[in-house]
Amino acid sequence: MAKNDTVSVNRRMEIISAAIEVFAETGYYRTTTAQVAQRAGISQPYVFKFFATKEALMLAALEVSWERITEAFSRVVATAAPDQLERELIETYEEILAAHRQETLLQMQAQTMQEQPIRAAMQTGLRGVRRIVLEAFTASQLANPEERTMLFLARGMLCNISMALDVPELMNK
Secondary structure (H helix, E strand, O other): OOHHHHHHHHHHHHHHHHHHHHHHHHOOOOOOHHHHHHHHOOOHHHHHHHOOOHHHHHHHHHHHHHHHHHHHHHHHHHHOOOOOHHHHHHHHHHHHHHHOHHHHHHHHHHOOOOOHHHHHHHHHHHHHHHHHHHHHHHHOOOOOHHHHHHHHHHHHHHHHHHHHHOOHHHHOO
C-alpha cells in the first residue's frame, strides 16, 4: 500500500471515529458534518472527500461497530472450549461495551431510525451476530441452540440498556 493510500485509510478511520463520538453524544439528526470535521481536526470539505453524505458516514460508523463485534466473536468461537463458549462470548461483549461505549450508543440510536439504509445496516449487523452465535452454539452441541442464541442476544440488549442508563443492577450476576 502506498504512503498516500495509508494516509487516506487512516484519515478515513479518524473521521469515522470522530463521527461515532459526535453521533453518540449529539444524536444523528442533530449532528452536522461540520461538528465531525471539528472533532477530527479537519475541514468540513475534507469529510466530503471520503463520505458523500452524513448518512454515508453513519453507515460507515455502523459498519465499524458491527465489525468489531463480529470479529471479536469469531475469535472467541475459533478458540473457546464448548463448555466455555457462552461465558467467553459474554465476557468479550462486556469488554467491547466497556471499551467502545460510543459505538453501542450509536447502534442503540440506529435501532429506532427509519431511514432504510440505516435500518438495513442494523438488520445486517444483528443478523451477522446472530448467525455467528447460533452456528457456534450448534457446533458446540449446546442444548437448545436457537433459544440460547435468543437469550444471549436479549442479554446483550439488556447490557446495552444497563450501560446507557447507568443502571448496573440490571446486570448483577
